[in-house]
Amino acid sequence: MTKKILLLGSGELGKEFTIAAQRLGQTVVACDAYAGAPAMQVADAAEVFDMLDGAALEAVVERHRPDIIVPEIEAIRTERLYDFERAGIQVVPSARAVNFTMNRKAIRDLAAKELGLRTARYFYARTLDELRDAADRIGYPCVVKPLMSSSGKGQSVVKSPGDVEHAWRYGCEGSRGDIRELIVEEFIRFDSEITLLTVTQRHGPTLFCPPIGHVQQGGDYRESFQSPRIAPEHLQEAQRMAAAVTGALTGAGLWGVEFFLSHEHGVYFSELSPRPHDTGMVTLAGTQNLNEFELHLRAVLGIPIPEITFERPGASAVILSPVASASAPRYEGIERAAAADARLDVRIFGKPSAREGRRMGVVVGYDAPGCDLEALRRRVKAAAAEVRVELPE
Ligand SMILES: Nc1ncnc2c1ncn2[C@@H]1O[C@H](COP(=O)(O)OP(=O)(O)OP(=O)(O)O)[C@@H](O)[C@H]1O
Ligand SMILES: NCC(=O)N[C@@H]1O[C@H](COP(=O)([O-])[O-])[C@@H](O)[C@H]1O
Ligand SMILES: [Mg+2]
Incomplete structure (x- = not known):
């Protein structure tokens, strides 16, 4: 076939x-x-x-x-x-799912209003005045994002009314397509955040990968690790929400469902991707029987996935370009990173050009079950820092 x-x-x-x-x-x-x-x-x-x-x-x-x-x-x-x-x-997974998730308004209203999932409080704004008004109602700090953007583009934290104008301009500039509308959200003081990779199958039950913890800066992913310890009731709640939202969007495939976890307030649904997730690149470290890409493919082709098993802890850390280059940059330090640890793998994506802050590669690594996850994260981050993106000669 x-x-x-x-x-x-x-x-x-x-x-x-x-x-x-x-x-x-x-x-x-x-x-x-x-x-x-x-x-x-x-x-x-x-x-x-x-x-x-x-x-x-x-x-x-x-x-x-x-x-x-x-x-x-x-x-x-x-x-x-x-x-x-x-x-x-x-x-894949369905036209409905792709349409709803490309616009934060559609997916947020579906999750919060129709499905009743807990999310940050939010308003939309189409003008600077509406944004000022919405930010005042939410309170400070708050988070402003374009309705259409990803990887943190156009996203900023507004600490006081004096920041609103900058957030408006930055949000409009970072907006994809022709929609000039922003969302302003309550700033959630979460203790941690996770991606719950969720697989919906054409024939067969919805499956969940072990949660992936991650750290973001400026709205973009820096490192991820699988699997952090989280309260069983939080995991159960996240799985319930993931099943509800993927079920409502319909279709077969792997989804990256993002949550904020708070000891005090519980689980918040943030957003989801109807496709493999950047933080899920940690599964390339052999953390599971099938990585997120293999799972997506199987779900798409209707090949049965009897179960997803956790094999060993893993971590990932990104390699970002500090330079802009119209042609392919050079990569220094791969040898050093590789020599330091045989359980690490450097993946260079081979992007034909670079811009400042562009993700050019990732380091993934693993250790034995029961290892110190914090130590593994440090090793992987140190290796990623060894690899430097430089201007071509
Ligand atoms: N309301 C919020 N309160 C606190 N932090 C937030 C909030 N919204 C977003 N963040 C932080 O910013 C990160 C990126 O936000 P979000 O996932 O909405 O952006 P994105 O542009 O869709 O990113 P991606 O496409 O990479 O998933 C979150 O993972 C979180 O760390
Ligand atoms: N958070 C979404 C995400 O990580 N998407 C990944 O980044 C690529 C775009 O990178 P680029 O901006 O460097 O071309 C996308 O094609 C996808 O693989
Ligand atoms: Mg996100």
Whole structure:
């Protein structure tokens, strides 16, 4: 059963997904807005075009006639996915899920209002005055984000009324597409945050991976680890919420469901990705019987997943570029990082250019069950710090 998969978005997550797909003999056409994207380096074919352009998207679908469309980023003309789904193409996990999650308003209202999940208090703002008003009602500090953005783009913490104007401008600049609307949220003083990778299957029960702890800076992921100790009642509550929201969005695949945990207030639903999650790259360290990309693929193809087992603790830490470069940068220090520890792996994504703060690689590492997870995190972070992204000669 060879299927043709059209991958919309070809970054690091798509690259690992493509590798998993090829290991099962599938055909992948990797798409993105730039040539030489990570997944294109391992796919059967590539298409470079603006996926926000509905006509261009339709032309590529017409040309390749895929069996399955797998969105990997959010910058896609997602309304068109309903048409493709109606025409008999499998959209992963479903056109509804991709549409709802690309806009914070749709998913937040579904979670908080329809499903009654606990979230940070929030308001929307379409003008600077509305934002001022909303921030006053929420109180300070509060968090401002574009309705359409990811990886922390356009996100800022507003500490006092004097910060609101900057947050408005920064949010509008970081906004994807043509929507100029922001969400302002109560700042949650959480004790920790987790991603609960959740797998929905066409035939078979919804499964959960062991929770992944992570640390973010400026709204972007820096390190993740599996699996932190969390209160059993918090885990149960997070699983209940994850099942509710993925069930309401419908479809088969792996989802990254994000939660804030507070000793005092319990579990808050934050948001979710209807696809493998960046913090889930820790599963590349062999923490589970199947990594998040293999799980996504199996769920998509309808290959049964009897269970997900936790094999050993793991950690990941990102390698960011401190420089901007129009061509592929150089990587220094991989040898040093590798020599220090045989249970670490350096993954360079092979992005053809760099900008300041762009994620260019990741270090993943593991240790034996029962190990000191904090020590493992330190080792992996130290190794990632050894690898330096530099301007090409
Ligand atoms: N209301 C909040 N209170 C406290 N911290 C928050 C809040 N909202 C977001 N954050 C912090 O910012 C991080 C990123 O937020 P969020 O997941 O909403 O952004 P994103 O742009 O969708 O990121 P990604 O696409 O990487 O998931 C969160 O993981 C959390 O650390
Ligand atoms: N939080 C979402 C996320 O991590 N997405 C991953 O980053 C890539 C974009 O990277 P780029 O901005 O460096 O091109 C996406 O293609 C995806 O693999
Ligand atoms: Mg997030």
